[in-house]
Amino acid sequence: xxxxxxxxxxxRLLALGDRLAAEDVPASACAGRWLARDIHALRDQPWADxxxxxxxxxxxxxxxxxxxxxxxxxxxxxxxxxxxxxxSARIFTGAPLPxxxxxxxxxxxxxxEEGLLHARGPGLSVGRNVRPAASxxxxxxxxxxxxxxxxxxxxxxxxxxxxxxxxxxxRPRVALISTGNELVPPGAPTPPGRLPSxxxxxxxxxxxxxxxxxxxxxxxxxxxxxxxxxxxxxxQADIIVSTGGASVGDHDLVRPAFxxxxxxxxxxxxxxxxxxxxxxxxxxxxxxxxxxxxxxxxFVTATLFLLPLVRHMAGAADPLPRIASATLAAPLxxxxxxxDYLRAFRTGDGLIAVTSQDSxxxxxLARADSLIVRTAGSAPAAVGDQVAVISLHA
Numbered sequence: 001x002x003x004x005x006x007x008x009x010x011x012r013l014l015a016l017g018d019r020l021a022a023e024d025v026p027a028s029a030c031a032g033r034w035l036a037r038d039i040h041a042l043r044d045q046p047w048a049d050x051x052x053x054x055x056x057x058x059x060x061x062x063x064x065x066x067x068x069x070x071x072x073x074x075x076x077x078x079x080x081x082x083x084x085x086x087x088s089a090r091i092f093t094g095a096p097l098p099x100x101x102x103x104x105x106x107x108x109x110x111x112x113e114e115g116l117l118h119a120r121g122p123g124l125s126v127g128r129n130v131r132p133a134a135s136x137x138x139x140x141x142x143x144x145x146x147x148x149x150x151x152x153x154x155x156x157x158x159x160x161x162x163x164x165x166x167x168x169x170x171r172p173r174v175a176l177i178s179t180g181n182e183l184v185p186p187g188a189p190t191p192p193g194r195l196p197s198x199x200x201x202x203x204x205x206x207x208x209x210x211x212x213x214x215x216x217x218x219x220x221x222x223x224x225x226x227x228x229x230x231x232x233x234x235x236q237a238d239i240i241v242s243t244g245g246a247s248v249g250d251h252d253l254v255r256p257a258f259x260x261x262x263x264x265x266x267x268x269x270x271x272x273x274x275x276x277x278x279x280x281x282x283x284x285x286x287x288x289x290x291x292x293x294x295x296x297x298x299f300v301t302a303t304l305f306l307l308p309l310v311r312h313m314a315g316a317a318d319p320l321p322r323i324a325s326a327t328l329a330a331p332l333x334x335x336x337x338x339x340d341y342l343r344a345f346r347t348g349d350g351l352i353a354v355t356s357q358d359s360x361x362x363x364x365l366a367r368a369d370s371l372i373v374r375t376a377g378s379a380p381a382a383v384g385d386q387v388a389v390i391s392l393h394a
Contacts, residue, residue: 003271006304006339010320012267013280013305016287017313020170020238027159030150032211033168034315039144042162044134048079048096053129056110056117057089057101060126064119069112071098088117097130104129137161147317169315174207175215175234175286176200179227179245179254180293183219198362199243199291199298206302210310227257235261235286238313241306244293246277254290255279263288271376273338274359275301294359300341300371303390323373326351326389332381335374343368344389351389369393 004012022036051057051073058067067088073080075094083089083100091097091104103124111118137143143161144154150168158166183197184190197219204214215237220230222245234240245254246268258265261283268279274297279290289306291298303321311319329350332342342353345368353372354364373388374381381387 003269003276003338004267006270006272009267009270009278009280010305010308013287013289013309014312014319016266016280016282017239017309019315020172020313022167022315023170024165025168026165027155027163030155030166030168031152032209033150033166033171034311034317035144035146035148035150036167036169036315037146038142039158039161039163039166041137041139041141041143044138045136045160046131046133048133050075050131050133051091051093051095051097051104051129052131053104053106054092055104055106055129057083057091057097058103058105058117058119058124059083059085059101060103060124060128062086063123066116066118068115069117073098102126102130145317147315149316169313171211171213172238172310172313173213173215173236174239174241174310175217175237176203177217177230177234177240177242178219179222179242180219181222185219198295199293202295202299203241203243203302203306206299206307207310210307210314212310222253224253224257224260227253228261231257231261231263231283231288235283237286239306239309240283240286240288241291241302242289243291243298246279246290246292258283258288258290270301271338272300272304273336273340275304275341276338278305280305292359295362296343296365297359299365303371303392304341321390323388323390325386326370326372328352328381328383328385328387331383332372332374332387334380335376335378337376339376340372340374340378341390342372342374344370344372346370350384351387 070087071080071089073089073091073095079096080098083098089098105119109121143157178197178200182195184194186196217230217234220226242254245252263281263283265281270278277292278301281288291301308319327350329347330352344351344353356364369392371390
């Protein structure tokens with residue numbers, strides 16, 4: 001089986017996963033979710049012509065006064081009575097202009113003497129210091145598009161548009177399986193030849209940031225029957241993720257166990273470093289993703305494949321990692337026959353790849369905040385060159 005390009009593998013993986021059903025969630029709990037449908041305004045914003053400053057509502061044509069102050073308008077107080085010629089109203093920020101007024105004289109430019117208001121300074125144009133009705137948005141206007149990520153600003157917009165809850169994609173349930181005779185639970189003693197199982201907690205943290213429901217199957221030793229049983233138990237989830245055992249060694253049992261459990265393999269082996277032995281397919285209704293066992297490889301492939309799959313199934317319009325451009329602060333060698341995803345960190349001068357790019361170098365991974373993307377066959381890169389980069393903090 002030839003090595004699959006990363007972009008093709010990503011497209012094939014996303015094609016395996018249908019978007020999950022939408023659910024209505026209170027707007028205050030929608031952060032980090034994705035819209036399932038377009039959102040339209042149920043009201044005008046602002047609802048009327050509102051004052052942008054504290055001052056006095058006047059007719060600009062009557063500048064510089066005098067005016068009689070005959071009314072007051074405050075936010076939340078409803079629409080005041082109309083003003084007649086020569087009248088003004090004391091007004092506060094966010095309050096509606098009385099009918100007949102067309103501008104606001106700020107209080108710093110106003111003199112009030114013996115009940116009469118006089119203006120100082122140059123004249124004001126119509127609409128000065130006024131937020132016109134529906135200038136932000138109008139009733140029926142589309143505010144947000146299906147697939148949009150919901151952050152604080154988007155939630156505020158939807159709420160101002162009249163929505164108390166929003167239709168968002170359900171969060172996928174993800175089953176995690178860590179494979180290998182050498183693994184012990186986190187915090188357990190590690191006699192010679194044993195290793196703390198770090199991939200489960202790492203992937204759990206990555207998935208937790210997306211709000212996934214996680215089913216932790218735990219550590220499964222290199223035993224074909226136990227692996228088959230674990231896969232069958234995990235198939236109740238939307239996504240099954242295993243780490244380790246996906247290569248071609250005598251003890252790499254994930255692929256034969258997947259086949260024995262009735263799985264349908266879609267692809268295996270990617271043209272990338274680290275992460276070549278990644279595999280994907282379907283096990284009944286669940287999508288299966290077999291990640292490499294080395295923590296760095298698992299992290300990089302989860303960034304490029306698992307997290308985009310979760311975002312896609314949860315309704316994201318743009319689930320893949322965003323690739324930007326950045327300046328190199330240290331040179332890079334030419335690449336070989338696979339795409340390189342180099343762990344790197346940002347400095348004031350630009351990006352520097354971490355010293356160790358070994359797929360088990362977790363100390364170097366912890367220092368990294370970026371992945372430099374170098375396609376196969378790239379020439380050496382010099383200081384000051386622009387390179388493609390994926391932020392790990394996005």
